[in-house]
Amino acid sequence: MNLFGWQLRGELRKLFARKRTYLGFGAFVILEILILGLLQLPKVKRSFRNLIESNGYAFEHYFSGLTLALLILMWTIFFLGALYLALVGGDILSKEVEDGTMRMMLCRPVSRFRILLVKFLACMLYTVALIGFIGLTALLAGFVQGGVGGIFVFAPLEDVFALYEFGPGLLRYAGAVGLLSASLTTVTALGFLFSCFNMKPAAATIITLSLFFVDSILRNVPYFESIKAFFLTAHMAAWIHVFDSHVSWTRLIEHYAVLFALNATFFVIGWLAVESRDFKS
Amino acid sequence: MIHLDHVTKTFGKRKALSDLSLHVDRGELFGLLGHNGAGKSTAFGILLGQVRPDCGRVMVRGHAIPSQRSLALARVGAIFESPCFYDYLSGFRNLEIFTRYTALIPRKEIEAAVELVGLRDRIHDPVRTYSHGMRQRLGLAQSLLPEPELILLDEPTEGLDPEGIHEIRNLILRLHRERQLTVLLSSHLLAEVEMLCGRVAILREGELLYDGPWREIAGTAPAFRLNLDDWALAGPVLERADAVRSGGDLVRFRGDPADLIAALVHAGVRIRSVEPHRRTLEELYLEVIGRP
Numbered sequence: 001m002n003l004f005g006w007q008l009r010g011e012l013r014k015l016f017a018r019k020r021t022y023l024g025f026g027a028f029v030i031l032e033i034l035i036l037g038l039l040q041l042p043k044v045k046r047s048f049r050n051l052i053e054s055n056g057y058a059f060e061h062y063f064s065g066l067t068l069a070l071l072i073l074m075w076t077i078f079f080l081g082a083l084y085l086a087l088v089g090g091d092i093l094s095k096e097v098e099d100g101t102m103r104m105m106l107c108r109p110v111s112r113f114r115i116l117l118v119k120f121l122a123c124m125l126y127t128v129a130l131i132g133f134i135g136l137t138a139l140l141a142g143f144v145q146g147g148v149g150g151i152f153v154f155a156p157l158e159d160v161f162a163l164y165e166f167g168p169g170l171l172r173y174a175g176a177v178g179l180l181s182a183s184l185t186t187v188t189a190l191g192f193l194f195s196c197f198n199m200k201p202a203a204a205t206i207i208t209l210s211l212f213f214v215d216s217i218l219r220n221v222p223y224f225e226s227i228k229a230f231f232l233t234a235h236m237a238a239w240i241h242v243f244d245s246h247v248s249w250t251r252l253i254e255h256y257a258v259l260f261a262l263n264a265t266f267f268v269i270g271w272l273a274v275e276s277r278d279f280k281s
Numbered sequence: 282m283i284h285l286d287h288v289t290k291t292f293g294k295r296k297a298l299s300d301l302s303l304h305v306d307r308g309e310l311f312g313l314l315g316h317n318g319a320g321k322s323t324a325f326g327i328l329l330g331q332v333r334p335d336c337g338r339v340m341v342r343g344h345a346i347p348s349q350r351s352l353a354l355a356r357v358g359a360i361f362e363s364p365c366f367y368d369y370l371s372g373f374r375n376l377e378i379f380t381r382y383t384a385l386i387p388r389k390e391i392e393a394a395v396e397l398v399g400l401r402d403r404i405h406d407p408v409r410t411y412s413h414g415m416r417q418r419l420g421l422a423q424s425l426l427p428e429p430e431l432i433l434l435d436e437p438t439e440g441l442d443p444e445g446i447h448e449i450r451n452l453i454l455r456l457h458r459e460r461q462l463t464v465l466l467s468s469h470l471l472a473e474v475e476m477l478c479g480r481v482a483i484l485r486e487g488e489l490l491y492d493g494p495w496r497e498i499a500g501t502a503p504a505f506r507l508n509l510d511d512w513a514l515a516g517p518v519l520e521r522a523d524a525v526r527s528g529g530d531l532v533r534f535r536g537d538p539a540d541l542i543a544a545l546v547h548a549g550v551r552i553r554s555v556e557p558h559r560r561t562l563e564e565l566y567l568e569v570i571g572r573p
Protein backbone atom coordinates (compact mmCIF):
# COMPACT_ATOMS: atom_id res chain seq x y z
CA MET A 1 0.00 0.00 0.00
CA ASN A 2 1.34 3.44 -0.86
CA LEU A 3 1.39 6.44 1.48
CA PHE A 4 -1.93 7.73 0.17
CA GLY A 5 -3.51 4.37 0.95
CA TRP A 6 -2.16 4.48 4.50
CA GLN A 7 -3.45 8.00 4.96
CA LEU A 8 -6.88 6.95 3.72
CA ARG A 9 -6.79 3.97 6.03
CA GLY A 10 -5.96 6.25 8.96
CA GLU A 11 -8.86 8.54 8.07
CA LEU A 12 -11.27 5.60 7.82
CA ARG A 13 -9.99 4.29 11.12
CA LYS A 14 -10.75 7.65 12.72
CA LEU A 15 -14.29 7.59 11.31
CA PHE A 16 -15.08 4.00 12.19
CA ALA A 17 -13.45 4.08 15.63
CA ARG A 18 -15.70 6.90 16.82
CA LYS A 19 -18.39 6.02 19.30
CA ARG A 20 -20.82 7.83 17.04
CA THR A 21 -20.34 5.17 14.38
CA TYR A 22 -21.32 2.32 16.67
CA LEU A 23 -24.21 4.26 18.15
CA GLY A 24 -25.31 5.40 14.71
CA PHE A 25 -25.19 1.96 13.15
CA GLY A 26 -27.06 0.63 16.19
CA ALA A 27 -29.69 3.35 15.84
CA PHE A 28 -30.21 2.34 12.21
CA VAL A 29 -30.82 -1.27 13.22
CA ILE A 30 -33.33 -0.16 15.88
CA LEU A 31 -35.11 2.07 13.37
CA GLU A 32 -35.26 -0.81 10.87
CA ILE A 33 -36.88 -3.05 13.47
CA LEU A 34 -39.39 -0.31 14.30
CA ILE A 35 -40.26 0.14 10.64
CA LEU A 36 -40.60 -3.60 10.25
CA GLY A 37 -43.00 -3.57 13.19
CA LEU A 38 -45.01 -0.75 11.60
CA LEU A 39 -45.24 -2.68 8.35
CA GLN A 40 -46.84 -5.55 10.25
CA LEU A 41 -49.70 -3.39 11.53
CA PRO A 42 -53.01 -4.70 10.11
CA LYS A 43 -53.94 -1.29 8.69
CA VAL A 44 -50.64 -0.95 6.83
CA LYS A 45 -50.79 -4.52 5.58
CA ARG A 46 -54.34 -4.00 4.38
CA SER A 47 -53.42 -0.98 2.29
CA PHE A 48 -50.56 -2.92 0.66
CA ARG A 49 -52.90 -5.87 0.07
CA ASN A 50 -55.38 -3.58 -1.65
CA LEU A 51 -52.67 -2.04 -3.79
CA ILE A 52 -51.20 -5.36 -4.92
CA GLU A 53 -54.42 -7.30 -5.31
CA SER A 54 -56.24 -4.48 -7.13
CA ASN A 55 -53.60 -4.87 -9.84
CA GLY A 56 -54.25 -8.60 -10.06
CA TYR A 57 -51.21 -9.97 -8.15
CA ALA A 58 -51.00 -12.29 -5.16
CA PHE A 59 -50.33 -10.32 -1.98
CA GLU A 60 -48.71 -13.28 -0.14
CA HIS A 61 -46.16 -13.74 -2.90
CA TYR A 62 -45.18 -10.13 -3.43
CA PHE A 63 -45.33 -8.77 0.16
CA SER A 64 -42.23 -10.82 0.90
CA GLY A 65 -38.85 -10.29 2.54
CA LEU A 66 -37.55 -8.36 -0.49
CA THR A 67 -40.49 -5.94 -0.48
CA LEU A 68 -40.13 -5.43 3.26
CA ALA A 69 -36.39 -4.88 2.85
CA LEU A 70 -36.94 -2.22 0.20
CA LEU A 71 -39.55 -0.42 2.30
CA ILE A 72 -37.31 -0.56 5.37
CA LEU A 73 -34.39 0.75 3.30
CA MET A 74 -36.40 3.65 1.86
CA TRP A 75 -37.92 4.76 5.14
CA THR A 76 -34.76 4.34 7.17
CA ILE A 77 -32.84 6.50 4.74
CA PHE A 78 -35.66 9.04 4.69
CA PHE A 79 -35.86 9.34 8.47
CA LEU A 80 -32.24 8.99 9.53
CA GLY A 81 -29.91 8.50 6.55
CA ALA A 82 -29.64 12.10 5.40
CA LEU A 83 -29.36 13.37 8.97
CA TYR A 84 -26.58 10.97 9.82
CA LEU A 85 -24.61 11.57 6.65
CA ALA A 86 -24.99 15.33 6.98
CA LEU A 87 -23.53 14.90 10.45
CA VAL A 88 -20.59 12.86 9.17
CA GLY A 89 -19.89 15.25 6.28
CA GLY A 90 -20.46 18.37 8.39
CA ASP A 91 -18.03 17.13 11.03
CA ILE A 92 -15.28 15.84 8.81
CA LEU A 93 -13.16 18.98 8.79
CA SER A 94 -14.83 21.49 11.08
CA LYS A 95 -14.65 19.09 14.04
CA GLU A 96 -10.94 18.62 13.47
CA VAL A 97 -10.47 22.37 13.29
CA GLU A 98 -12.51 22.80 16.46
CA ASP A 99 -10.60 20.06 18.29
CA GLY A 100 -7.21 21.33 17.13
CA THR A 101 -6.20 18.11 15.38
CA MET A 102 -6.27 19.87 12.00
CA ARG A 103 -3.39 22.08 13.16
CA MET A 104 -1.50 18.97 14.22
CA MET A 105 -2.00 17.56 10.74
CA LEU A 106 -0.92 20.81 9.16
CA CYS A 107 2.40 20.59 10.99
CA ARG A 108 3.18 17.80 8.56
CA PRO A 109 4.68 18.26 5.10
CA VAL A 110 1.42 17.47 3.38
CA SER A 111 -0.68 19.76 1.22
CA ARG A 112 -4.12 20.90 2.24
CA PHE A 113 -5.40 19.41 -1.01
CA ARG A 114 -4.07 15.99 -0.01
CA ILE A 115 -5.65 16.18 3.44
CA LEU A 116 -8.98 17.18 1.94
CA LEU A 117 -8.84 14.52 -0.75
CA VAL A 118 -8.20 11.83 1.86
CA LYS A 119 -11.07 13.12 3.98
CA PHE A 120 -13.43 13.42 1.03
CA LEU A 121 -12.73 9.87 -0.16
CA ALA A 122 -13.12 8.58 3.39
CA CYS A 123 -16.53 10.27 3.54
CA MET A 124 -17.56 8.67 0.27
CA LEU A 125 -16.44 5.22 1.41
CA TYR A 126 -18.16 5.68 4.75
CA THR A 127 -21.40 6.55 2.94
CA VAL A 128 -21.18 3.44 0.79
CA ALA A 129 -20.41 1.30 3.84
CA LEU A 130 -23.34 2.75 5.79
CA ILE A 131 -25.88 2.30 2.98
CA GLY A 132 -24.51 -1.18 2.32
CA PHE A 133 -24.96 -1.97 6.00
CA ILE A 134 -28.54 -0.65 6.02
CA GLY A 135 -29.31 -2.51 2.78
CA LEU A 136 -27.97 -5.76 4.19
CA THR A 137 -29.60 -5.53 7.62
CA ALA A 138 -32.91 -4.50 5.99
CA LEU A 139 -32.68 -7.57 3.79
CA LEU A 140 -32.00 -9.80 6.77
CA ALA A 141 -34.90 -8.29 8.72
CA GLY A 142 -37.15 -8.63 5.67
CA PHE A 143 -36.25 -12.28 5.13
CA VAL A 144 -36.75 -13.13 8.79
CA GLN A 145 -40.23 -11.60 8.77
CA GLY A 146 -41.44 -12.07 5.19
CA GLY A 147 -39.44 -14.97 3.79
CA VAL A 148 -38.46 -15.44 0.17
CA GLY A 149 -40.75 -14.14 -2.57
CA GLY A 150 -41.18 -11.54 -5.26
CA ILE A 151 -40.68 -7.82 -4.85
CA PHE A 152 -43.29 -5.13 -5.13
CA VAL A 153 -42.10 -1.56 -5.78
CA PHE A 154 -44.35 1.46 -5.58
CA ALA A 155 -42.95 4.98 -5.80
CA PRO A 156 -45.74 7.27 -7.06
CA LEU A 157 -43.62 10.44 -7.08
CA GLU A 158 -41.19 8.81 -9.46
CA ASP A 159 -43.88 6.95 -11.43
CA VAL A 160 -42.54 3.58 -10.49
CA PHE A 161 -44.83 0.58 -10.08
CA ALA A 162 -43.17 -2.77 -10.56
CA LEU A 163 -43.31 -6.41 -9.52
CA TYR A 164 -40.49 -8.93 -9.98
CA GLU A 165 -39.82 -12.50 -9.05
CA PHE A 166 -37.23 -13.25 -6.36
CA GLY A 167 -34.12 -13.64 -8.59
CA PRO A 168 -34.46 -10.49 -10.71
CA GLY A 169 -35.92 -8.69 -7.70
CA LEU A 170 -32.86 -9.44 -5.56
CA LEU A 171 -30.56 -8.33 -8.36
CA ARG A 172 -32.43 -5.05 -8.75
CA TYR A 173 -32.45 -4.59 -4.94
CA ALA A 174 -28.66 -4.93 -4.93
CA GLY A 175 -28.46 -2.41 -7.76
CA ALA A 176 -30.77 -0.08 -5.87
CA VAL A 177 -28.56 -0.21 -2.76
CA GLY A 178 -25.51 0.60 -4.90
CA LEU A 179 -27.21 3.52 -6.64
CA LEU A 180 -28.71 4.81 -3.39
CA SER A 181 -25.19 4.88 -1.92
CA ALA A 182 -24.03 6.91 -4.88
CA SER A 183 -27.00 9.27 -4.46
CA LEU A 184 -26.33 9.83 -0.80
CA THR A 185 -22.67 10.66 -1.35
CA THR A 186 -24.04 14.03 -2.46
CA VAL A 187 -25.45 14.69 1.03
CA THR A 188 -22.07 13.81 2.52
CA ALA A 189 -20.29 15.93 -0.08
CA LEU A 190 -22.56 18.87 0.71
CA GLY A 191 -21.79 18.43 4.41
CA PHE A 192 -18.09 18.25 3.53
CA LEU A 193 -18.38 21.52 1.60
CA PHE A 194 -19.81 23.45 4.54
CA SER A 195 -17.36 21.78 6.86
CA CYS A 196 -14.55 23.46 4.91
CA PHE A 197 -15.80 26.92 5.81
CA ASN A 198 -15.07 28.65 9.07
CA MET A 199 -18.08 27.41 11.02
CA LYS A 200 -19.00 25.07 13.85
CA PRO A 201 -19.63 21.41 12.96
CA ALA A 202 -23.27 21.74 14.06
CA ALA A 203 -23.77 24.70 11.74
CA ALA A 204 -22.35 22.77 8.79
CA THR A 205 -24.71 19.87 9.55
CA ILE A 206 -27.78 22.06 9.98
CA ILE A 207 -27.14 24.00 6.77
CA THR A 208 -26.64 20.75 4.84
CA LEU A 209 -29.84 19.23 6.20
CA SER A 210 -31.82 22.42 5.64
CA LEU A 211 -30.71 22.63 2.03
CA PHE A 212 -31.48 18.97 1.51
CA PHE A 213 -35.00 19.20 2.95
CA VAL A 214 -35.85 22.50 1.25
CA ASP A 215 -34.66 21.01 -2.04
CA SER A 216 -36.74 17.87 -1.63
CA ILE A 217 -39.87 19.86 -0.66
CA LEU A 218 -39.57 22.39 -3.47
CA ARG A 219 -38.90 19.65 -6.02
CA ASN A 220 -42.37 18.26 -5.43
CA VAL A 221 -44.13 21.61 -5.72
CA PRO A 222 -45.96 21.58 -9.09
CA TYR A 223 -44.95 25.21 -9.72
CA PHE A 224 -41.31 24.12 -10.06
CA GLU A 225 -42.07 21.17 -12.36
CA SER A 226 -40.38 22.86 -15.33
CA ILE A 227 -37.11 23.34 -13.44
CA LYS A 228 -37.14 19.99 -11.64
CA ALA A 229 -33.82 19.02 -13.19
CA PHE A 230 -32.12 21.78 -11.22
CA PHE A 231 -33.02 20.19 -7.90
CA LEU A 232 -30.41 18.08 -6.22
CA THR A 233 -32.89 15.54 -4.92
CA ALA A 234 -34.41 15.04 -8.37
CA HIS A 235 -31.13 13.38 -9.38
CA MET A 236 -30.68 11.67 -6.04
CA ALA A 237 -34.06 9.96 -6.41
CA ALA A 238 -33.02 8.38 -9.72
CA TRP A 239 -31.94 5.18 -7.98
CA ILE A 240 -35.54 3.92 -7.81
CA HIS A 241 -35.60 3.73 -11.63
CA VAL A 242 -33.47 0.63 -11.38
CA PHE A 243 -36.86 -1.03 -10.79
CA ASP A 244 -38.31 0.23 -14.11
CA SER A 245 -39.24 -2.67 -16.36
CA HIS A 246 -36.94 -1.23 -19.02
CA VAL A 247 -34.12 0.52 -17.20
CA SER A 248 -33.04 3.61 -19.11
CA TRP A 249 -29.31 3.40 -18.50
CA THR A 250 -28.72 6.60 -20.44
CA ARG A 251 -31.04 8.47 -18.09
CA LEU A 252 -29.46 6.89 -15.04
CA ILE A 253 -25.98 7.76 -16.27
CA GLU A 254 -27.12 11.34 -16.88
CA HIS A 255 -28.47 11.64 -13.35
CA TYR A 256 -25.37 10.17 -11.77
CA ALA A 257 -23.07 12.24 -13.97
CA VAL A 258 -24.83 15.33 -12.59
CA LEU A 259 -24.39 14.05 -9.02
CA PHE A 260 -20.74 13.21 -9.67
CA ALA A 261 -20.16 16.68 -11.09
CA LEU A 262 -21.89 18.22 -8.07
CA ASN A 263 -19.73 16.19 -5.68
CA ALA A 264 -16.61 17.26 -7.57
CA THR A 265 -17.76 20.88 -7.48
CA PHE A 266 -18.44 20.72 -3.74
CA PHE A 267 -14.96 19.30 -3.24
CA VAL A 268 -13.28 22.00 -5.33
CA ILE A 269 -15.17 24.84 -3.62
CA GLY A 270 -14.35 23.32 -0.23
CA TRP A 271 -10.70 23.00 -1.17
CA LEU A 272 -10.52 26.63 -2.35
CA ALA A 273 -12.13 27.72 0.93
CA VAL A 274 -9.59 25.75 2.96
CA GLU A 275 -6.67 27.03 0.88
CA SER A 276 -7.60 30.60 1.69
CA ARG A 277 -8.04 29.97 5.41
CA ASP A 278 -5.64 30.59 8.25
CA PHE A 279 -5.51 27.84 10.86
CA LYS A 280 -4.79 29.27 14.25
CA SER A 281 -5.72 28.36 17.80
CA MET B 282 17.51 27.33 9.51
CA ILE B 283 14.70 29.89 9.88
CA HIS B 284 14.46 33.19 8.10
CA LEU B 285 11.58 35.60 8.40
CA ASP B 286 12.05 38.75 6.34
CA HIS B 287 9.70 41.71 6.76
CA VAL B 288 6.72 39.52 7.53
CA THR B 289 3.43 41.23 8.22
CA LYS B 290 0.13 39.61 9.09
CA THR B 291 -3.18 41.25 9.83
CA PHE B 292 -6.34 39.60 11.13
CA GLY B 293 -9.18 41.94 10.29
CA LYS B 294 -8.09 45.28 11.67
CA ARG B 295 -5.66 43.82 14.15
CA LYS B 296 -2.02 43.67 13.16
CA ALA B 297 -0.69 40.35 14.49
CA LEU B 298 2.82 40.79 13.10
CA SER B 299 4.36 43.96 11.84
CA ASP B 300 7.40 43.83 9.56
CA LEU B 301 8.98 41.01 11.54
CA SER B 302 12.48 39.96 10.53
CA LEU B 303 14.13 37.14 12.42
CA HIS B 304 16.60 34.40 11.82
CA VAL B 305 17.54 31.28 13.75
CA ASP B 306 20.78 29.48 12.98
CA ARG B 307 21.20 25.73 12.66
CA GLY B 308 21.70 24.06 16.04
CA GLU B 309 20.51 27.08 17.99
CA LEU B 310 18.10 27.08 20.93
CA PHE B 311 16.13 30.23 20.34
CA GLY B 312 13.41 31.72 22.55
CA LEU B 313 10.45 33.73 21.38
CA LEU B 314 8.95 35.88 24.11
CA GLY B 315 6.00 38.18 24.38
CA HIS B 316 2.72 38.69 26.18
CA ASN B 317 -0.52 37.04 25.08
CA GLY B 318 -1.39 38.25 21.60
CA ALA B 319 2.14 39.49 20.94
CA GLY B 320 2.29 37.43 17.74
CA LYS B 321 4.29 34.38 18.84
CA SER B 322 1.70 31.83 17.77
CA THR B 323 1.10 33.70 14.54
CA ALA B 324 4.83 33.50 13.81
CA PHE B 325 4.71 29.75 14.50
CA GLY B 326 1.66 29.40 12.27
CA ILE B 327 3.41 31.25 9.46
CA LEU B 328 6.51 29.05 9.77
CA LEU B 329 4.31 25.96 9.47
CA GLY B 330 2.31 27.35 6.55
CA GLN B 331 -0.88 27.31 8.61
CA VAL B 332 -1.19 31.08 8.49
CA ARG B 333 -0.59 33.02 5.28
CA PRO B 334 1.39 36.25 5.75
CA ASP B 335 0.16 39.41 4.04
CA CYS B 336 3.68 40.14 2.87
CA GLY B 337 7.26 39.17 3.54
CA ARG B 338 9.46 36.17 2.88
CA VAL B 339 9.57 33.01 4.98
CA MET B 340 12.26 30.36 4.62
CA VAL B 341 12.59 27.17 6.63
CA ARG B 342 15.55 24.83 6.01
CA GLY B 343 16.33 26.83 2.89
CA HIS B 344 12.88 26.35 1.36
CA ALA B 345 10.22 28.98 0.92
CA ILE B 346 6.94 28.81 2.79
CA PRO B 347 4.29 28.31 1.49
CA SER B 348 5.43 27.52 -2.07
CA GLN B 349 7.87 24.77 -0.99
CA ARG B 350 6.11 23.90 2.24
CA SER B 351 6.40 20.12 1.81
CA LEU B 352 10.18 20.31 1.37
CA ALA B 353 10.57 22.86 4.13
CA LEU B 354 8.62 20.83 6.70
CA ALA B 355 9.98 17.41 5.71
CA ARG B 356 12.18 17.40 8.80
CA VAL B 357 10.36 19.77 11.09
CA GLY B 358 8.43 18.81 14.20
CA ALA B 359 6.06 21.03 16.14
CA ILE B 360 3.93 21.02 19.24
CA PHE B 361 1.50 23.53 20.65
CA GLU B 362 0.58 24.49 24.19
CA SER B 363 -2.18 21.87 24.26
CA PRO B 364 -1.36 19.17 21.73
CA CYS B 365 -4.62 17.82 20.35
CA PHE B 366 -5.19 14.16 19.62
CA TYR B 367 -8.01 11.80 18.79
CA ASP B 368 -9.08 11.03 22.34
CA TYR B 369 -10.86 7.81 21.48
CA LEU B 370 -7.74 6.29 19.88
CA SER B 371 -4.61 5.08 21.63
CA GLY B 372 -1.50 7.20 21.81
CA PHE B 373 0.26 4.78 19.47
CA ARG B 374 -2.55 4.92 16.90
CA ASN B 375 -2.46 8.71 17.05
CA LEU B 376 1.26 8.68 16.34
CA GLU B 377 0.71 6.35 13.40
CA ILE B 378 -2.05 8.51 11.93
CA PHE B 379 -0.16 11.79 12.25
CA THR B 380 3.21 10.52 11.11
CA ARG B 381 1.72 8.93 8.00
CA TYR B 382 1.12 12.43 6.75
CA THR B 383 4.90 12.68 6.54
CA ALA B 384 6.11 9.17 5.74
CA LEU B 385 5.66 5.53 6.60
CA ILE B 386 7.62 5.26 9.80
CA PRO B 387 8.78 1.85 11.05
CA ARG B 388 7.11 0.69 14.25
CA LYS B 389 10.51 0.51 15.95
CA GLU B 390 11.14 4.19 15.31
CA ILE B 391 7.78 5.11 16.83
CA GLU B 392 8.52 2.90 19.83
CA ALA B 393 11.91 4.56 20.27
CA ALA B 394 10.29 8.02 20.35
CA VAL B 395 7.71 6.75 22.83
CA GLU B 396 10.47 5.34 25.00
CA LEU B 397 12.37 8.61 24.83
CA VAL B 398 9.43 10.62 26.18
CA GLY B 399 8.68 8.00 28.83
CA LEU B 400 5.26 6.90 27.64
CA ARG B 401 5.95 3.24 26.92
CA ASP B 402 3.64 1.83 29.60
CA ARG B 403 0.61 3.87 28.55
CA ILE B 404 1.06 4.23 24.80
CA HIS B 405 -1.66 1.71 23.94
CA ASP B 406 -4.23 3.33 26.24
CA PRO B 407 -6.82 5.74 24.83
CA VAL B 408 -5.58 9.32 24.88
CA ARG B 409 -8.68 10.39 26.83
CA THR B 410 -7.16 8.66 29.86
CA TYR B 411 -3.94 10.70 29.64
CA SER B 412 -3.02 13.52 31.98
CA HIS B 413 -2.02 16.89 30.55
CA GLY B 414 1.63 16.06 31.05
CA MET B 415 1.26 12.76 29.20
CA ARG B 416 -0.44 14.50 26.29
CA GLN B 417 2.40 16.97 26.22
CA ARG B 418 4.90 14.12 26.09
CA LEU B 419 2.89 12.42 23.36
CA GLY B 420 2.99 15.73 21.50
CA LEU B 421 6.73 15.80 21.86
CA ALA B 422 6.98 12.21 20.60
CA GLN B 423 4.97 13.05 17.47
CA SER B 424 7.13 16.10 16.84
CA LEU B 425 10.21 13.83 16.87
CA LEU B 426 8.82 11.55 14.17
CA PRO B 427 10.43 11.20 11.73
CA GLU B 428 13.75 12.47 13.03
CA PRO B 429 13.56 16.27 12.70
CA GLU B 430 16.28 18.87 12.24
CA LEU B 431 14.12 21.63 13.67
CA ILE B 432 11.40 21.61 16.29
CA LEU B 433 8.99 24.41 17.00
CA LEU B 434 7.74 24.33 20.56
CA ASP B 435 4.88 26.68 21.31
CA GLU B 436 4.46 26.86 25.09
CA PRO B 437 5.53 23.22 25.60
CA THR B 438 5.39 23.45 29.39
CA GLU B 439 2.07 25.28 29.65
CA GLY B 440 -0.12 23.78 32.36
CA LEU B 441 2.49 21.31 33.59
CA ASP B 442 3.42 20.80 37.21
CA PRO B 443 7.00 21.66 38.29
CA GLU B 444 8.09 18.05 37.86
CA GLY B 445 6.63 17.91 34.36
CA ILE B 446 8.30 21.21 33.45
CA HIS B 447 11.61 19.86 34.68
CA GLU B 448 11.20 16.66 32.63
CA ILE B 449 10.28 18.46 29.42
CA ARG B 450 13.11 20.96 29.88
CA ASN B 451 15.66 18.20 30.35
CA LEU B 452 14.29 16.35 27.37
CA ILE B 453 14.62 19.42 25.16
CA LEU B 454 18.17 19.99 26.35
CA ARG B 455 19.02 16.34 25.78
CA LEU B 456 17.59 16.35 22.25
CA HIS B 457 19.41 19.55 21.48
CA ARG B 458 22.67 18.13 22.78
CA GLU B 459 22.42 14.60 21.37
CA ARG B 460 20.75 15.29 18.03
CA GLN B 461 21.98 18.82 17.41
CA LEU B 462 18.37 19.87 16.98
CA THR B 463 17.52 23.45 16.23
CA VAL B 464 14.80 24.54 18.64
CA LEU B 465 12.50 27.51 18.42
CA LEU B 466 10.71 27.83 21.73
CA SER B 467 8.02 30.15 22.91
CA SER B 468 7.04 30.31 26.54
CA HIS B 469 5.54 32.59 29.12
CA LEU B 470 7.84 31.08 31.69
CA LEU B 471 10.87 33.33 31.46
CA ALA B 472 12.86 31.16 33.84
CA GLU B 473 12.39 28.25 31.46
CA VAL B 474 13.59 30.20 28.45
CA GLU B 475 16.46 31.50 30.54
CA MET B 476 17.61 27.96 31.28
CA LEU B 477 17.24 26.78 27.70
CA CYS B 478 17.94 29.58 25.27
CA GLY B 479 21.00 31.68 24.59
CA ARG B 480 19.29 34.06 22.21
CA VAL B 481 15.80 35.45 22.37
CA ALA B 482 13.44 37.68 20.46
CA ILE B 483 10.87 39.78 22.27
CA LEU B 484 7.64 40.71 20.57
CA ARG B 485 5.04 43.23 21.63
CA GLU B 486 1.83 43.66 19.67
CA GLY B 487 3.41 42.09 16.63
CA GLU B 488 6.54 44.21 16.68
CA LEU B 489 10.02 42.93 17.30
CA LEU B 490 11.48 44.85 20.23
CA TYR B 491 14.61 42.85 20.81
CA ASP B 492 16.55 40.08 19.09
CA GLY B 493 19.87 38.86 20.45
CA PRO B 494 21.64 37.15 23.33
CA TRP B 495 19.72 37.87 26.48
CA ARG B 496 22.57 37.99 29.01
CA GLU B 497 24.05 41.10 27.51
CA ILE B 498 22.41 43.81 25.54
CA ALA B 499 24.99 45.11 23.10
CA GLY B 500 26.45 48.40 24.27
CA THR B 501 25.25 48.03 27.85
CA ALA B 502 27.84 48.32 30.60
CA PRO B 503 28.35 45.44 33.05
CA ALA B 504 26.56 45.84 36.36
CA PHE B 505 27.66 45.34 39.98
CA ARG B 506 25.83 45.26 43.25
CA LEU B 507 27.54 47.51 45.78
CA ASN B 508 26.75 47.39 49.46
CA LEU B 509 27.88 50.78 50.75
CA ASP B 510 27.42 52.63 54.04
CA ASP B 511 27.05 56.08 52.56
CA TRP B 512 25.64 56.52 49.05
CA ALA B 513 25.70 60.31 49.40
CA LEU B 514 29.44 60.24 49.84
CA ALA B 515 29.82 57.80 46.97
CA GLY B 516 27.74 59.90 44.54
CA PRO B 517 30.49 62.30 43.34
CA VAL B 518 33.00 59.41 43.08
CA LEU B 519 30.64 57.41 40.86
CA GLU B 520 29.99 60.48 38.75
CA ARG B 521 33.70 61.15 38.26
CA ALA B 522 34.30 57.50 37.33
CA ASP B 523 31.43 57.60 34.82
CA ALA B 524 29.60 54.90 36.73
CA VAL B 525 25.80 54.97 36.71
CA ARG B 526 23.65 53.95 39.65
CA SER B 527 20.60 52.34 38.02
CA GLY B 528 18.31 51.89 40.98
CA GLY B 529 18.94 50.40 44.42
CA ASP B 530 22.45 49.12 44.85
CA LEU B 531 23.00 48.38 41.16
CA VAL B 532 25.83 50.26 39.49
CA ARG B 533 26.84 50.05 35.83
CA PHE B 534 30.49 50.64 35.10
CA ARG B 535 32.53 50.01 31.95
CA GLY B 536 36.02 50.20 33.44
CA ASP B 537 37.92 47.94 35.78
CA PRO B 538 35.82 47.44 38.94
CA ALA B 539 39.04 47.45 41.02
CA ASP B 540 39.63 51.10 40.03
CA LEU B 541 36.13 52.06 41.12
CA ILE B 542 36.51 50.28 44.44
CA ALA B 543 39.88 52.01 45.02
CA ALA B 544 38.35 55.41 44.26
CA LEU B 545 35.48 54.78 46.65
CA VAL B 546 37.82 53.66 49.45
CA HIS B 547 40.05 56.66 48.80
CA ALA B 548 37.04 58.95 49.23
CA GLY B 549 36.29 57.34 52.58
CA VAL B 550 33.33 55.22 51.51
CA ARG B 551 33.05 51.97 53.47
CA ILE B 552 32.33 49.04 51.16
CA ARG B 553 30.70 45.99 52.70
CA SER B 554 30.44 43.91 49.55
CA VAL B 555 30.80 44.01 45.77
CA GLU B 556 29.39 41.37 43.48
CA PRO B 557 28.98 41.22 39.73
CA HIS B 558 25.36 41.24 38.75
CA ARG B 559 24.10 38.67 36.23
CA ARG B 560 21.17 39.99 34.28
CA THR B 561 18.04 37.85 34.44
CA LEU B 562 15.88 37.35 31.43
CA GLU B 563 13.01 38.86 33.36
CA GLU B 564 14.99 42.06 33.80
CA LEU B 565 15.78 42.18 30.11
CA TYR B 566 12.17 41.43 29.21
CA LEU B 567 10.72 44.11 31.45
CA GLU B 568 13.38 46.58 30.35
CA VAL B 569 12.67 45.94 26.67
CA ILE B 570 8.92 46.12 26.92
CA GLY B 571 9.31 49.28 28.93
CA ARG B 572 7.96 48.30 32.33
CA PRO B 573 9.61 49.02 35.70
